[in-house]
Amino acid sequence: MAEIREIEGGVTAARGFWAAATEAGIKYKNRKDMAMVYSKTPCRIAGTFTSNVVKAACVLWDKEIVNSSDYGHAIVVNAGIANACTGQQGLDYCRQTAETTAKLLGVQPEEVLVASTGVIGMQLPMDRILKGVEGLHKSLGNDRQSALDAASAIMTTDTHSKEVAVTFQVGGKEVTLGGMCKGSGMIHPNMCTMLGFLTTDLAISKELLQEALRKDVQDTYNMVSVDGDTSTNDTLLLLANGEAGNPLITEKNEDYETFAAALNYVNTKLAKMMAGDGEGATALIETKVVNAPTKEEAKILAKSVICSSLTKAAIYGHDANWGRILCALGYSGVTFNPEAIELYFQSEAGTIQIFKDGVATDYSEEEAGKILSGPEVRILVDMKSGKESACAWGCDLTYDYVKINADYRS
Amino acid sequence: MAEIREIEGGVTAARGFWAAATEAGIKYKNRKDMAMVYSKTPCRIAGTFTSNVVKAACVLWDKEIVNSSDYGHAIVVNAGIANACTGQQGLDYCRQTAETTAKLLGVQPEEVLVASTGVIGMQLPMDRILKGVEGLHKSLGNDRQSALDAASAIMTTDTHSKEVAVTFQVGGKEVTLGGMCKGSGMIHPNMCTMLGFLTTDLAISKELLQEALRKDVQDTYNMVSVDGDTSTNDTLLLLANGEAGNPLITEKNEDYETFAAALNYVNTKLAKMMAGDGEGATALIETKVVNAPTKEEAKILAKSVICSSLTKAAIYGHDANWGRILCALGYSGVTFNPEAIELYFQSEAGTIQIFKDGVATDYSEEEAGKILSGPEVRILVDMKSGKESACAWGCDLTYDYVKINADYRS
Numbered sequence: 068m069a070e071i072r073e074i075e076g077g078v079t080a081a082r083g084f085w086a087a088a089t090e091a092g093i094k095y096k097n098r099k100d101m102a103m104v105y106s107k108t109p110c111r112i113a114g115t116f117t118s119n120v121v122k123a124a125c126v127l128w129d130k131e132i133v134n135s136s137d138y139g140h141a142i143v144v145n146a147g148i149a150n151a152c153t154g155q156q157g158l159d160y161c162r163q164t165a166e167t168t169a170k171l172l173g174v175q176p177e178e179v180l181v182a183s184t185g186v187i188g189m190q191l192p193m194d195r196i197l198k199g200v201e202g203l204h205k206s207l208g209n210d211r212q213s214a215l216d217a218a219s220a221i222m223t224t225d226t227h228s229k230e231v232a233v234t235f236q237v238g239g240k241e242v243t244l245g246g247m248c249k250g251s252g253m254i255h256p257n258m259c260t261m262l263g264f265l266t267t268d269l270a271i272s273k274e275l276l277q278e279a280l281r282k283d284v285q286d287t288y289n290m291v292s293v294d295g296d297t298s299t300n301d302t303l304l305l306l307a308n309g310e311a312g313n314p315l316i317t318e319k320n321e322d323y324e325t326f327a328a329a330l331n332y333v334n335t336k337l338a339k340m341m342a343g344d345g346e347g348a349t350a351l352i353e354t355k356v357v358n359a360p361t362k363e364e365a366k367i368l369a370k371s372v373i374c375s376s377l378t379k380a381a382i383y384g385h386d387a388n389w390g391r392i393l394c395a396l397g398y399s400g401v402t403f404n405p406e407a408i409e410l411y412f413q414s415e416a417g418t419i420q421i422f423k424d425g426v427a428t429d430y431s432e433e434e435a436g437k438i439l440s441g442p443e444v445r446i447l448v449d450m451k452s453g454k455e456s457a458c459a460w461g462c463d464l465t466y467d468y469v470k471i472n473a474d475y476r477s
Numbered sequence: 478m479a480e481i482r483e484i485e486g487g488v489t490a491a492r493g494f495w496a497a498a499t500e501a502g503i504k505y506k507n508r509k510d511m512a513m514v515y516s517k518t519p520c521r522i523a524g525t526f527t528s529n530v531v532k533a534a535c536v537l538w539d540k541e542i543v544n545s546s547d548y549g550h551a552i553v554v555n556a557g558i559a560n561a562c563t564g565q566q567g568l569d570y571c572r573q574t575a576e577t578t579a580k581l582l583g584v585q586p587e588e589v590l591v592a593s594t595g596v597i598g599m600q601l602p603m604d605r606i607l608k609g610v611e612g613l614h615k616s617l618g619n620d621r622q623s624a625l626d627a628a629s630a631i632m633t634t635d636t637h638s639k640e641v642a643v644t645f646q647v648g649g650k651e652v653t654l655g656g657m658c659k660g661s662g663m664i665h666p667n668m669c670t671m672l673g674f675l676t677t678d679l680a681i682s683k684e685l686l687q688e689a690l691r692k693d694v695q696d697t698y699n700m701v702s703v704d705g706d707t708s709t710n711d712t713l714l715l716l717a718n719g720e721a722g723n724p725l726i727t728e729k730n731e732d733y734e735t736f737a738a739a740l741n742y743v744n745t746k747l748a749k750m751m752a753g754d755g756e757g758a759t760a761l762i763e764t765k766v767v768n769a770p771t772k773e774e775a776k777i778l779a780k781s782v783i784c785s786s787l788t789k790a791a792i793y794g795h796d797a798n799w800g801r802i803l804c805a806l807g808y809s810g811v812t813f814n815p816e817a818i819e820l821y822f823q824s825e826a827g828t829i830q831i832f833k834d835g836v837a838t839d840y841s842e843e844e845a846g847k848i849l850s851g852p853e854v855r856i857l858v859d860m861k862s863g864k865e866s867a868c869a870w871g872c873d874l875t876y877d878y879v880k881i882n883a884d885y886r887s
Contacts, residue, residue: 121807121815152803152815154835187800188837296787296801297808376786377706377882384883390597391706393562397531398707405531405562425564427598466876472787473794 070235071329077214077230080245082268082310083108087206088216091199093192094147094185101196102144102217103203104264105172109138110306112180113277115284117301124150124157125181126302128165132180133304137273142180142264142304143168143200144221146249148191150183151299160191167197171204182302184223184249184262218247221262224471225251229340231333237322238313242269244329248303250341251293263288263303263337269326270309271316279327280305287334290366290459292374293345305330342460343443347467352382353445357456364401365450365457371399372446372459379464382444387412387435389421392446409449414441480645481739487624487640490655492678492720493518497616498626501609503602504557504595511606512554512627513613514674515582519548520716522590523687525694527711534560534567535591536712538575542590543714547683552590552674552714553578553610554631556659558601560593561709570601577607581614592712594633594659594672628657631672634881635661639750645739647732648723652679654739658713660751661703673698673713673747679736680719681726689737690715697744700776700869702784703755715740752870753853757877762792763855763870770863774811779869781809782856789874792854797822797845799831802856819859824851 079086083106088099114133116126132139143164150157165179172179183191207213218228232245250261271279284303309315316322343351354372359365372378375395381388389410397405410422416438420428438444489496493516498509524543526536542549553574560567575589582589593601617623628638642655660671681689694713719725726732753761764782769775782788785805791798799820807815820832826848830838848854 117808119804119807120809120812121803149800152800152832152836154816156836187798187804188832296785296804299800299804299807375706376878380879380882383879386884388597390559390562390709393531394529394597394706394709397529397709398527399530402530406564422562422598426562426566464879464882466879468786469790469793469874469876469879472790472874474796 071233071332072235074232074234076211076232076245077218077247078104078245078264078266079209079211079214080232081243081266083308084266085207085209086213086217087203087208088220089199089202089206091145091195091202093145093195099216099220100146101199101203102220103207104142104217104266105207106140106306106308108308108310109140110308111271111273111276112139113280113305115281115303117298119297119299121152121299123183123300124153124161125183126300127158128161129180129182129302129304132177136177138178139180139306140174140178141168141172142182143203144182144262145196146221146223147185148183148189149185149187149300150191151187153188153190156190160193163193164196164200167200171200180304182262184221184300187299214247221247221249223249223251224346225249225344227344229337229344231336233329233332235325235329237269237311237325240311240313242311242313243267244269244333246333246337248337248341251344251346261298261301261341265305265333267307268309268311269307270311270313271307271326275316275323276305276307279330283327283330283334287331287338290370290457291338291342292370292459292461293342339460342462345462346471347465348462349465350382350441350463351443352379352461352463353443354448354459355445355456356448356450358453359450359455360453362455362457365455367399367401368396368448369457369459371395373461376464379461382439383463383465385436385439387421387432387439393422396448403450403452407451409451411447412438413445413447414438414443416441481643481742482645484642484644486621486642486655487628487657488514488655488674488676489619489621489624490642491653491676493718494676495617495619496623496627497613497618498630499609499612499616501555501605503555503605509626509630510556511609511613512630513551513617514627514676515551515617516716516718518718518720519550520718521681521683521686522549523690523715525691525713527708529707529709531562531709533593533710534563534571535593536710537568538571539590539592539712539714542587546587548588549590549716550584550588551578551582552592553613554592554672555606556631556633557595558593558599559595559597559710560601561597563600566600570603573603574606574610577610581610590714592672594631594710597709624657631657631659633659633661634756635659635754637754639747641743641746643739643742645735647679647721647735650721650723652721652723653677654679654743656743656747658747658751661754661756671708671711671751675715675743677717678719678721679717680721680723681717681736685726685733686715686717689740693737693740693744697741697748700780700867701748701752702780702869702871703752749870752872755872756881757875758872759875760792760851760873761853761870762789762872763853763868764858765855765866765868766858766860767866768863769860769865772865772867775865775867777809777811778806778858779867781805783869783871786874789871792849793873793875795846795849797831797842797849799837803832806858813860813862817861819861821857822848823855823857824848824853826851
């Protein structure tokens with residue numbers, strides 16, 4: 068398989084993609100809170116969306132476009148207000164945003180995707196949104212700074228912006244894939260993530276673009292949980308404008324596999340960034356389950372541990388309270404023999420075995436505490452009953468998570 | 478149906494039941510940490526247990542007795558150490574505890590149930606446990622104080638003990654049913670609760686006793702969630718010694734229905750006490766879903782809201798962030814039309830409608846905040862799509878929950 072090389076960059080890394088950010092004053096003060104991504108060359112678009120029955124207006128708008136349009140040109144995003152539970156008015160606002168954007172860019176409204184994140188139930192201030200669209204159009208750029216600005220503008224309670232870009236060879240051509248995402252609270256994606264936007268200059272059929280994305284989110288964003296709450300707004304969009312000039316990918320050949328590997332690289336990295344920047348988090352937690360009988364069971368086990376509030380609070384306290392991990396594996400729904408499994412803690416400070424043959428090993432609490440104090444902690448579970456493995460990502464549960472969410476709206 | 482009357486009392490309220498508590502020094506200092514419940518008259522026993530694959534040694538011991546023994550006489554409980562993930566040694570310790578108890582009481586080891594709660598993975602200090610059993614045997618009493626002491630001795634992070642008792646008429650005889658429970662963290666029962674012990678002097682067949690208990694936990698303890706973690710030790714035992722002298726209940730007649738109603742009264746009350754005393758809690762939250770198409774859907778919807786960390790944190794902040802409730806309903810797995818449902822907040826301070834026709838009502842944030850400041854807050858969800866309803870109980874998510882669980886073991 069071709070080499071995948073990480074490069075500095077985000078949504079403007081691939082050829083032909085432009086981005087912009089502007090301060091529309093929707094909810095936050097003194098920061099940019101709207102972003103745009105644009106390609107003059109028409110893009111094939113793939114998307115995955117929240118499985119929540121309560122879907123934001125913008126999710127409904129985008130789903131329609133992904134399902135029925137052949138091409139698209141732009142995405143407009145705002146932070147601060149989610150445009151969810153806003154009825155017909157909320158849907159009208161999506162259309163107005165797309166229409167204004169389309170007019171400025173010289174495209175059709177059905178070629179403009181819209182995404183929102185923030186408080187549920189408030190209506191968007193449309194005068195500011197439309198003024199924001201004008202500001203975005205004026206400041207579009209295809210340089211590094213434009214991507215950085217866009218990645219910052221889509222943040223809510225995120226503490227830093229999240230971007231990744233890679234290059235790889237397809238059909239003798241260099242292809243670039245870059246992306247940005249945001250996500251900090253209400254993070255428990257199902258079918259998809261919070262807001263994530265990926266751009267590539269790869270030439271690929273719409274069907275395969277969608278299939279590659281749908282398959283990859285199962286092992287990346289869908290394995291992240293910050294708080295067990297699946298948002299109304301989760302949206303992941305992938306735009307491919309074909310400017311790399313590779314022969315159009317229309318079957319699952321080696322080129323497709325190379326792209327799928329690059330997509331997995333980018334999505335895994337963004338998913339981990341999101342987990343590590345969970346609301347109030349002081350540590351990224353990775354649960355790796357190995358030697359399970361099936362992939363599905365490995366995923367269920369890994370996700371059960373990453374969702375356990377008690378495990379998350381113990382990691383925050385650097386407390387090797389492994390009983391809570393055993394407990395979370397036990398209530399996951401997967402059947403196994405507790406006597407057979409082995410448990411380890413890992414971080415940059417080292418590896419320590421904690422549990423074996425049904426009881427605790429004779430480990431040092433001090434050493435375990437040191438390992439659990441790292442900024443990235445791995446819980447390694449060896450099921451000793453098969454060959455399949457899976458990873459899930461989350462973060463510790465802290466005072467700040469409660470603080471942020473006890474009065475989020477003010 | 479016969480009247481059910483609440484009376485002052487707990488596990489010694491029913492005729493022929495004795496209780497005791499003692500300070501065994503297992504983990505806590507300067508408090509009683511072991512309890513015993515005893516009936517000289519043999520009791521029919523029903524029990525429900527954790528669905529966790531990882532089961533504490535005492536759960537395995539009790540399950541065997543409930544499944545295969547006809548009668549039992551006593552329960553021995555310790556707080557501080559859970560005797561879970563303790564291998565063969567943990568199982569041996571259960572047998573030793575039962576054997577010592579049986580010898581003192583003049584019964585068989587297989588007539589003594591054992592329950593533990595506390596830290597997972599540590600071995601019990603058997604010398605102290607066995608000395609504790611002797612102390613318990615010496616201080617057995619059938620008075621009010623003995624029940625109060627036992628209810629306090631089984632607490633871990635609970636802030637107060639939990640007891641309920643009722644009387645009702647069956648076959649012209651006065652029957653009493655009383656109980657105690659503990660539970661504060663790792664509370665998300667599935668098939669059963671944390672530790673709960675019920676005693677009654679009703680005469681009833683073992684089959685019907687078990688059936689009544691199994692059915693009732695579905696609507697009571699199984700509708701409680703503090704943190705989404707299902708314990709390894711959840712145990713609910715119901716002992717019936719028949720001393721009331723009513724004609725033995727062997728079929729589902731009116732007497733059975735009266736008993737079932739009394740059982741539901743006691744279990745509901747204990748379940749709510751447990752939810753309101755969730756770790757770090759400042760408020761009991763009740764989610765009531767009405768007019769759902771099926772009972773099962775009503776339960777899933779109610780439980781999804783009660784498990785939402787974001788909703789729980791918002792209630793802690795007295796913030797009417799109803800979008801999170803809509804969101805939790807939406808990801809529950811139940812399909813519904815968000816435009817149709819109505820949402821209310823209720824407490825002793827009043828009732829306020831928040832959501833109707835797909836959008837927020839024009840409610841007063843100040844008034845909503847006042848209602849959410851009560852010690853018992855109800856979230857009322859009207860699905861407008863059927864006739865079934867369900868309740869679930871939980872508590873708010875606070876700084877103290879994190880504090881308690883970041884360093885529980887020290």
